[in-house]
Amino acid sequence: MPSLASLTAIIALLGLVAASPVDIQKRKTFTVSQVERKQFIKNGAAQTAKTFRKFGVKVPAHILAAAAAGPNGTVAAVPSDAYDSLYLSPVDVGGTTLHLDFDTGSADLWCFSSLQASAQLTGHDYYKADASKKVSGASWKISYGDGSGASGTVYADKVVVGGVTATSQAVEAATSVSTQFQQDRDTDGLLGLAFSSINTVKPTAAKTFFDNVKANLASPVFAVTLKYHAAGTYDFGFLDSTKYTGDITYTSVKTTNGFWEFTSTGYAVGSGSTTTASIDAIADTGTTLLYLPSAVVKAYYAKVTSAQNSNTYGGWVFPCSTTLPDFTLVIGGSKQVVPGKHINYAPVQTGSTTCYGGIQDNTGIGFSIFGDIFLKSKYVVHEMSSTPRIGFAQQ
Numbered sequence: 001m002p003s004l005a006s007l008t009a010i011i012a013l014l015g016l017v018a019a020s021p022v023d024i025q026k027r028k029t030f031t032v033s034q035v036e037r038k039q040f041i042k043n044g045a046a047q048t049a050k051t052f053r054k055f056g057v058k059v060p061a062h063i064l065a066a067a068a069a070g071p072n073g074t075v076a077a078v079p080s081d082a083y084d085s086l087y088l089s090p091v092d093v094g095g096t097t098l099h100l101d102f103d104t105g106s107a108d109l110w111c112f113s114s115l116q117a118s119a120q121l122t123g124h125d126y127y128k129a130d131a132s133k134k135v136s137g138a139s140w141k142i143s144y145g146d147g148s149g150a151s152g153t154v155y156a157d158k159v160v161v162g163g164v165t166a167t168s169q170a171v172e173a174a175t176s177v178s179t180q181f182q183q184d185r186d187t188d189g190l191l192g193l194a195f196s197s198i199n200t201v202k203p204t205a206a207k208t209f210f211d212n213v214k215a216n217l218a219s220p221v222f223a224v225t226l227k228y229h230a231a232g233t234y235d236f237g238f239l240d241s242t243k244y245t246g247d248i249t250y251t252s253v254k255t256t257n258g259f260w261e262f263t264s265t266g267y268a269v270g271s272g273s274t275t276t277a278s279i280d281a282i283a284d285t286g287t288t289l290l291y292l293p294s295a296v297v298k299a300y301y302a303k304v305t306s307a308q309n310s311n312t313y314g315g316w317v318f319p320c321s322t323t324l325p326d327f328t329l330v331i332g333g334s335k336q337v338v339p340g341k342h343i344n345y346a347p348v349q350t351g352s353t354t355c356y357g358g359i360q361d362n363t364g365i366g367f368s369i370f371g372d373i374f375l376k377s378k379y380v381v382h383e384m385s386s387t388p389r390i391g392f393a394q395q
C-alpha cells in the first residue's frame, strides 16, 4: 500500500501532466518538500508488549502497566551561578518557556506574570495570564524560610516538563514578589515538588505538577541528580542506573508537615568514628546549604583550621584556602558522604579570602535541611507510592 507521501507525490505529478503544454514549459523544475515526521518518544514497554503479543506470549502485568503509561521525562537542572546557589530548569507554562527553581521543600508552582508591574518583569520571562483560564476566587501567598515570598492569583493552564504534560495545572501567577525575587533576574518562579498538603492556594489547595502527572508515569517517582558546578537532571517516572553507583538505600518519609522528611541516625567527620544521633531532616532542593543541629556543626568545624562562627558574616566561615574534611551522614543504615570540596560554599564577599561554610546551624528552623550542598553528590529518588519513601545513592 503506497504511503500517503508517495500518493501525494503521484497526485502532484498527475496534476503537472494535466497542465497545459505552456504550463509544463514554464514549470521546468518542481520541489516536493518532505515534512519531517513529528518525533515521538518511543515507549519501550509498549514495544515489548507488542512483541510478546506478536508471538502469542502473555504480557506480564508490570510491562502492561508501563506500556500504558505516557512518556516519562527528563529536564536539565542548571546552576544559576558559580556557587550552585540554585538550579534552574526550563518549563513550558501556557506556551512560554520559563526557567523555574524546582523546590522539593515547597508545593506551589508560581511564576512571574503579566499581572505584575512591568518594572518587576525586567530581565524575566513571564507567564502571560489568560483571563479565560483564570480560576475564579482563588489566590495564593507563600513565605520562605529566608524571608522571601510572593503572592497572586491562579490560572489553569498546560505545563510541560521534559515532555511530561499536566494539561490543567494550577499556575500561580504572581501579582507581587519580594525584593529577593525581584533582584534575582534568572529565576522566573518555583515549581514545588513537596506534598500538595502544603500548597498555599485558597480557598482550595492546588495539586503540584508531580501530583497531577504521577498516574500517567510508568512509576510514581521522580529522581533528582543535582551536580557540583555542573548541570544535572530531574527524571520523572523512572530510575536511571547510569546516574548512580552502588545501591539506592531507601528510608521512610514522614509526610505530616508536607515535606520529604526523614531521620538520619548518625554522622562522622572526615575519617573519624560515627556518632549516633537522631537528626530529623528534610530533603530540599530549594535550599542552598546543609543545615544541621549546632552540636553536629560544632563537631565538624572543630576539625577545620581557623573556622569560626562569625557574627559578622552570620555563620561558620574559614579561610578559602582550607582543605575541608568530608562529612558523613547515616541514612537508612547507609553512609552518605559529602565531599569536603562541596562544603566550601563561596567567599563571604566577592574577592574575599574568607569563605562561608556549606554546613550551618539549623537553630530556629525546627528541623535539619539537607539542601543542595548535601544533594549535589547524590542520586535522590522520591517515591510517592502509598507509603512514600526517599532513596539515596552516590553519584
Ligand SMILES: O=C(c1ccc(-c2ccco2)nc1O)N(Cc1ccccn1)C1CC1
Pocket: 105, 106, 107, 142, 143, 144, 145, 146, 198, 199, 200, 259, 282, 284, 287, 365, 369
Ligand atoms: O524555605 C522554606 C520553605 C518552603 C516552603 C514553605 C511553605 C510555606 C507554606 C507552604 O510552604 N515555607 C518555607 O519556609 N524552607 C527552607 C527553610 C526554612 C527555614 C529557614 C530556611 N530555609 C522549608 C522547607 C523547610
